[in-house]
Amino acid sequence: MRPSPRVMLVDDDELVLRQVGDALYAAGHTVQLCQFPTLAIPTAQSFKPDVLVLDLSMPVLNGYEVARSMRRFKELHRTKVVFLTGNMHPREDLRALLAGASDIWRKPFDPERHVRRLERLLDEPGLPADEDYLPSDAERLRHRVLQFLRREKVTGVMAVNPGTPFEGRATLADGEMTGARLGPLEGTPALDEMLALEDGVWRFEMPGQSWLTPIGQPAAPPDPSHYKARVLVVDDDADVRKLAALQLKRSFFEVVEAVDGDEGHRKAQNQDFDVVVADLNMPVLDGWGMLRLLKADARMREAPVLFLSAHDDYRETLRAARSGAHDYLAKTGHSDELVQHVRKLAQPRVAAHGLIRQREAIGDLELSVVGPVWLLRVLGELEGSYTVHARDEWGRYSLAVQRGRLVKASASSGPRSASGVLAMVSLIVSRGARAVLAPIDGQDAGDRPLLLDALTEALGAVTRLERKVMEEKLTSARFAAPDPELYQLFLRVASSRDVQLARALCEDQVAPSQLSAHLEFPDDEVRASLVEMLRRGVITLS
Numbered sequence: 001m002r003p004s005p006r007v008m009l010v011d012d013d014e015l016v017l018r019q020v021g022d023a024l025y026a027a028g029h030t031v032q033l034c035q036f037p038t039l040a041i042p043t044a045q046s047f048k049p050d051v052l053v054l055d056l057s058m059p060v061l062n063g064y065e066v067a068r069s070m071r072r073f074k075e076l077h078r079t080k081v082v083f084l085t086g087n088m089h090p091r092e093d094l095r096a097l098l099a100g101a102s103d104i105w106r107k108p109f110d111p112e113r114h115v116r117r118l119e120r121l122l123d124e125p126g127l128p129a130d131e132d133y134l135p136s137d138a139e140r141l142r143h144r145v146l147q148f149l150r151r152e153k154v155t156g157v158m159a160v161n162p163g164t165p166f167e168g169r170a171t172l173a174d175g176e177m178t179g180a181r182l183g184p185l186e187g188t189p190a191l192d193e194m195l196a197l198e199d200g201v202w203r204f205e206m207p208g209q210s211w212l213t214p215i216g217q218p219a220a221p222p223d224p225s226h227y228k229a230r231v232l233v234v235d236d237d238a239d240v241r242k243l244a245a246l247q248l249k250r251s252f253f254e255v256v257e258a259v260d261g262d263e264g265h266r267k268a269q270n271q272d273f274d275v276v277v278a279d280l281n282m283p284v285l286d287g288w289g290m291l292r293l294l295k296a297d298a299r300m301r302e303a304p305v306l307f308l309s310a311h312d313d314y315r316e317t318l319r320a321a322r323s324g325a326h327d328y329l330a331k332t333g334h335s336d337e338l339v340q341h342v343r344k345l346a347q348p349r350v351a352a353h354g355l356i357r358q359r360e361a362i363g364d365l366e367l368s369v370v371g372p373v374w375l376l377r378v379l380g381e382l383e384g385s386y387t388v389h390a391r392d393e394w395g396r397y398s399l400a401v402q403r404g405r406l407v408k409a410s411a412s413s414g415p416r417s418a419s420g421v422l423a424m425v426s427l428i429v430s431r432g433a434r435a436v437l438a439p440i441d442g443q444d445a446g447d448r449p450l451l452l453d454a455l456t457e458a459l460g461a462v463t464r465l466e467r468k469v470m471e472e473k474l475t476s477a478r479f480a481a482p483d484p485e486l487y488q489l490f491l492r493v494a495s496s497r498d499v500q501l502a503r504a505l506c507e508d509q510v511a512p513s514q515l516s517a518h519l520e521f522p523d524d525e526v527r528a529s530l531v532e533m534l535r536r537g538v539i540t541l542s
Contacts, residue, residue, distance in 0.1 A: 005122050008032040008049035010040045012058045023111035037061035041069055049079055056085040067100035068496045080121060090204035097145045098198050138192045150175035156206035160194050163366035164326050168194035199495035201368060201432030227353040229274040229346035230254040234264035236282045247335035248342060261285030265293045273303045275345045280309045295324050298428060298462040302371030304345045356384055362437040372427050380404050380451035385442035390435035393493045397427040402445035406454045414489040424458035429535045466531055474512050477541035482506045490538045501529050
């Protein structure tokens, strides 16, 4: 006979806590109640539950953070986590699974249905483990995710970084994974690599589900001849560089050449490029260094980067994906392959430009693929008349443009809202947003600022903030003060790495200059996270 399962409940709502606790106790389980999330881990270490049921929305520590904290304690590795939430979106399910959930229960609590769900969870086999072998974090995560998908009989596609050549996709049919691919990886290794990208842009595509309002197909396909994509080719090998430039020009690309990463960065500062093709191994400044410089500038970071390397190594491919590159190609001497890859990277902008030029609606635009700065610049240059509505996990963004002039701009994030140039700044720093564009009548808006001027002002604001952070604040600031409401929102939507950094900064009062050593995180990751929090108003440094 199986011993009475031990179930621990954590919820700041005493009424919910007692309702769920009574139902589980009546079903024969040994129950431990905890109303304060800060006591969840020490209580769990003492009680040793088989299952931990966590409310997602709690003060001080939310369910995500409690679940992530459990990963650090070996004695709690076998404890299964259940999240209790009122959210019904599949994307939130995925976030919960990445945070450590084995199952997700929808509010309101249903004694019969959820007790039955708990019994099924307890009966499901776990990964084998003994004193000599403990499953890796990747194995445990994959096991949890696949069991949940089978339990829910999910049909659809789980995607990370959609719309890029490094997009990862896992296809599901009635809960069974029928295939997965990420870069050169397929099957289980591809799924493991996908799930490791916790801070990637995630989509959960299920039949018939979308927050976007469908818009009809364009009346005619866009004419690509009206937009000649500009490509920057960076390689210290003159023969390789000249051959690549020649083949791209023959394929109707505009091409600019650079002999190393330093010259490539300088040229990218003075011109806008749709694709950057760069050798990895170069003198003066290599491809990795140039990529870091490009990503550090709000105007340059949107251009997709294709790395060329003499090594056909999948580990290098995945490193490129994690570093923010968009594609990786081994040098084979086959120029048609390079042209094909560049064309794929440029195609989203070519297509969007054609639709805007023809005043067509765009019903589902991956804004992170074309780039919000690029989109705003095109609307200004073509003197477009459009409304733009976009959304990501952080907030919502809206613009109205009349004949290339900015009529209205607004942004909202949790309890905060902004308008005008500040709203454009929010849109520029959005991450993983999807947008709907609808043409409107082009009325006279002569008293409104030109969109291109407003964009220049917004980019200047972003650049000044980031430069100030990089050059002054991170070295001289002694502590950070969080905005209470935006800080809580950040803790809900950020990756576990960023949550850990935010906690150390805002609650443990670790000085910004000491964060890298304190957390043993790379300097560039710490700086990127701090810049992100400052741009979004989550913290101020003093």
